[in-house]
Amino acid sequence: MNEPAVAVNEHANRRSGGRLGRKAIRGAPVASFPTLVRQIPAYQMVPDEAVELIHQESLLILEEVGCEFRDDEAIALWKAAGADVSETRVRIDRALLMELVSKVPPEFTLNARNPERTVRVGGKNSIFVPMYGAPYVRDLDNNRRYGSLADLSNFHKLAYMAPALHSSSSVICEPMEIAVPKRHLHIIHSALKHSDKPFMGIVTSKERAEDTMAMAGIVFGEEFVRDNPVLVSITNCNSPLVWDATMLDAMKVYARSNQPLILAPFALCGASTSASAVGAVAQVNAEALAGVAFTQLLRPGSPQIYGQFMVTVDMKTGAPMGGTPEAAQMMYLMGALARKYRLPWRTSGFHVGSKLNDAQAGYEANMLMHAAILAGANYIWHSAGWLEAGLTCGYSKFATDCEQLIGWYKYAGGLPFDDFKEAMAAIREVGPQGHFLGTQHTLEHFESAFFMPTIMDFNSYEQWKAEGAKDHDTRGREKARNMLADYEEPKLDEGIAEGLKDLIARREEKLPDSVS
Amino acid sequence: MSDDEIILSELSDDELVQQMHDDLYDGLKEEIEEGTQILLERGWVPYKVLTEALVEGMRIVGEDFRDGILFVPEVLLSANAMKAGMFILRPLLAATGAPKQGKMVIGTVKGDIHDIGKNLVGMMMEGAGFDVIDLGINNAVEKYLDAIEQHQPDIIGMSALLTTTMPYMKVVIDTMKEKGIRDDYVVLVGGAPLNEEFGKAVGADAYCRDAAVAVETAKDFMKRKHNVRT
Ligand code: B12
Numbered sequence: 001m002n003e004p005a006v007a008v009n010e011h012a013n014r015r016s017g018g019r020l021g022r023k024a025i026r027g028a029p030v031a032s033f034p035t036l037v038r039q040i041p042a043y044q045m046v047p048d049e050a051v052e053l054i055h056q057e058s059l060l061i062l063e064e065v066g067c068e069f070r071d072d073e074a075i076a077l078w079k080a081a082g083a084d085v086s087e088t089r090v091r092i093d094r095a096l097l098m099e100l101v102s103k104v105p106p107e108f109t110l111n112a113r114n115p116e117r118t119v120r121v122g123g124k125n126s127i128f129v130p131m132y133g134a135p136y137v138r139d140l141d142n143n144r145r146y147g148s149l150a151d152l153s154n155f156h157k158l159a160y161m162a163p164a165l166h167s168s169s170s171v172i173c174e175p176m177e178i179a180v181p182k183r184h185l186h187i188i189h190s191a192l193k194h195s196d197k198p199f200m201g202i203v204t205s206k207e208r209a210e211d212t213m214a215m216a217g218i219v220f221g222e223e224f225v226r227d228n229p230v231l232v233s234i235t236n237c238n239s240p241l242v243w244d245a246t247m248l249d250a251m252k253v254y255a256r257s258n259q260p261l262i263l264a265p266f267a268l269c270g271a272s273t274s275a276s277a278v279g280a281v282a283q284v285n286a287e288a289l290a291g292v293a294f295t296q297l298l299r300p301g302s303p304q305i306y307g308q309f310m311v312t313v314d315m316k317t318g319a320p321m322g323g324t325p326e327a328a329q330m331m332y333l334m335g336a337l338a339r340k341y342r343l344p345w346r347t348s349g350f351h352v353g354s355k356l357n358d359a360q361a362g363y364e365a366n367m368l369m370h371a372a373i374l375a376g377a378n379y380i381w382h383s384a385g386w387l388e389a390g391l392t393c394g395y396s397k398f399a400t401d402c403e404q405l406i407g408w409y410k411y412a413g414g415l416p417f418d419d420f421k422e423a424m425a426a427i428r429e430v431g432p433q434g435h436f437l438g439t440q441h442t443l444e445h446f447e448s449a450f451f452m453p454t455i456m457d458f459n460s461y462e463q464w465k466a467e468g469a470k471d472h473d474t475r476g477r478e479k480a481r482n483m484l485a486d487y488e489e490p491k492l493d494e495g496i497a498e499g500l501k502d503l504i505a506r507r508e509e510k511l512p513d514s515v516s
Numbered sequence: 517m518s519d520d521e522i523i524l525s526e527l528s529d530d531e532l533v534q535q536m537h538d539d540l541y542d543g544l545k546e547e548i549e550e551g552t553q554i555l556l557e558r559g560w561v562p563y564k565v566l567t568e569a570l571v572e573g574m575r576i577v578g579e580d581f582r583d584g585i586l587f588v589p590e591v592l593l594s595a596n597a598m599k600a601g602m603f604i605l606r607p608l609l610a611a612t613g614a615p616k617q618g619k620m621v622i623g624t625v626k627g628d629i630h631d632i633g634k635n636l637v638g639m640m641m642e643g644a645g646f647d648v649i650d651l652g653i654n655n656a657v658e659k660y661l662d663a664i665e666q667h668q669p670d671i672i673g674m675s676a677l678l679t680t681t682m683p684y685m686k687v688v689i690d691t692m693k694e695k696g697i698r699d700d701y702v703v704l705v706g707g708a709p710l711n712e713e714f715g716k717a718v719g720a721d722a723y724c725r726d727a728a729v730a731v732e733t734a735k736d737f738m739k740r741k742h743n744v745r746t
Contacts, residue, residue, distance in 0.1 A: 134678045135709035174679045183680070204627075204680050244629050271632050315587040317726060319637050391708055515627075515683045
């Protein structure tokens with residue numbers, strides 16, 4: 001205490017405001033993480049020659065067998081481009097194919113309605129995106145039932161709050177109570193209202209894709225959405241080798257507005273591909289490349305995502321599996337091909353087959369995400385909520401996945417050396433036999449040095465028991481419940497909010513109440 | 517005993533039927549065709565060949581499929597062998613007025629292109645001796661109606677995997693009602709996003725969670741149908 005002036009100053013800096021102040025810091029909503037910029041190398045599982053071999057076989061498939069494009073306009077475009085067309089079968093020679101593929105930018109910016117949430121996709125830039133398409137939810141009381149608009153809104157809220165999620169997806173679960181012809185309007189509205197992150201488009205018909213673009217236009221400006229990516233949409237190839245009319249219609253709407261598509265065969269390997277991991281990759285690569293190339297006929301230079309969803313089939317039933325070793329291996333191959341083509345690449349991360357957020361789900365998720373990360377994926381989809389091969393979105397699983405993503409974000413962000421010197425100094429300070437828990441270095445770094453999950457439990461047995469001996473699934477549900485209780489809606493300009501409501505009302509007047 | 521040593525025509529009736537059960541299990545199409553011919557030549561009525569040799573053999577296959585001993589590709593091979601036997605028997609069964617095994621029209625509904633599950637159901641139904649007319653994918657109501665008229669099936673099967681296309685099943689069933697033909701057919705529905713409740717809500721006779729259940733359910737309805745008729 002011989003230098004009081006300094007001491008006072010230091011005290012001023014060290015004061016956090018006591019209990020209340022610290023609570024405020026710790027409880028503050030975490031801002032979203034920026035785009036994950038990978039700082040670890042991509043792992044290539046096979047030698048370059050093997051990648052080249054698969055590439056060559058894929059080219060041969062498209063030249064010799066060809067791919068179906070079941071739409072007149074698509075066929076006309078292919079003809080005009082000089083492909084060998086007979087009826088709906090398109091055979092594409094390698095020069096034409098690769099020329100088209102090379103027009104796709106290796107990276108692009110995906111704009112969010114809140115510019116702070118804008119991300120980049122491609123190259124070293126990766127984003128995590130929550131799941132899509134679940135008819136069912138496993139709810140906060142652990143019941144399995146059809147999803148509703150309230151559930152969908154909840155998942156959009158959770159996506160908004162989860163720091164490591166970079167998108168709100170769109171139809172995380174289906175709002176089953178809303179009539180099919182009108183449903184898409186409410187899905188997109190919920191995503192835009194409850195979150196300010198990038199989102200995804202509707203692809204189930206041309207009209208619905210156009211409605212999606214109209215809604216995006218209200219939020220971002222009609223002019224802006226004609227050229228600038230604000231949403232990503234999924235179009236699945238119907239393996240083997242068919243691009244169907246519905247998907248081609250959606251591609252036309254989005255690609256012509258420069259909105260990226262994911263061109264992704266959703267392959268049940270063994271059923272819609274041969275029962276060989278490398279054989280499946282050669283086929284899926286051909287299908288994805290044909291899709292990517294087609295988008296460049298619609299709008300040359302438009303940003304696109306080369307995609308893949310490959311799971312193996314359970315030969316006991318024909319059902320899709322999830323986190324199997326082959327699914328992981330195929331990711332490494334697809335990743336290597338994507339890098340070869342310099343294309344942004346989508347795979348999935350946490351797409352498990354398990355019914356519950358249980359041990360199986362954990363093992364599967366880890367098998368898959370580890371591969372997605374090491375294989376260098378850019379658009380890491382189905383990263384929250386996915387259970388039962390996509391039939392169910394679970395609240396507990398969603399919350400758990402969000403927590404795990406923070407860990408994976410860190411993992412892929414590489415090992416920082418910036419405090420290396422201080423860490424070395426701490427060794428000298430403590431010397432043999434001491435401990436580090438009270439050193440200045442620890443105090444300064446503990447909050448960011450290590451992953452600090454709250455759903456995972458590392459307490460003593462007695463404490464865990466005293467807190468109700470809850471399993472991980474239960475803790476996940478509690479976390480989701482608590483997050484929802486803390487949710488605050490992001491600001492949305494009133495004019496925009498009104499504009500969206502008007503558009504929905506106008507469209508609803510025109511659209512029928514049931515399918516016919 | 518290796519299979520080259522088995523000469524089907526030298527086996528007694530009982531041995532031959534046993535062997536046919538094994539051959540169905542192993543998915544041996546030619547052997548099943550041959551066995552079927554031999555039994556017919558020995559004077560077995562077609563219906564007896566069908567039930568004792570083929571259907572019984574496939575029952576065993578079905579059981580082991582259910583128990584995880586046989587896998588999908590193997591069962592499809594067995595179903596294919598069964599189908600070959602059926603091909604020989606079908607005209608004879610009709611000519612002898614034997615109870616029908618049943619005929620099914622199956623298709624994926626309008627707007628939907630998912631067909632892996634539907635195909636599996638179709639093949640398993642054939643494996644169980646049903647006559648299956650597959651309408652493929654993306655079927656509007658007219659397609660079902662035309663097929664009903666043309667093929668006079670016992671069972672209509674509809675598949676949907678999209679929540680956006682599931683409601684179309686109701687369109688088909690309602691149209692059948694309007695035409696006054698709903699009760700002439702058994703309507704089975706399936707696809708992963710469906711459930712029991714949904715099946716009831718659209719007015720189907722049953723929802724089947726998988727191909728094995730589809731076969732069991734279809735057989736059940738056929739049994740009831742025959743009871744009603746006799
Ligand atoms: C494979 C698959 C595809 C393939 C289909 C390939 C093909 N030729 O069928 C492709 C990639 C083309 C595809 C496309 C799409 N798909 Co898809 N697909 C699946 C997936 C992964 C598996 C389906 C499957 O084949 N299962 C294996 C078979 C054996 O099981 P099954 O179909 O359930 O059939 C069994 C039973 O249900 C029953 N059964 C089935 N039919 C019938 C009929 C009768 C009469 C009976 C008695 C029984 C019965 O018996 C079968 C055998 O045991 C499911 C997810 C899932 N877990 O189910 C999504 C899923 C069905 N698809 C989905 C979606 C959204 C789509 C797309 C719209 C995605 C897109 N944006 O591109 C497109 C639509 C394309 C179109 N134009 O219709 C959603 C649907 C839910 C929803 N939200 O509406 C799911 C649930 C995935 C998801 N979470 O997004 N898909």
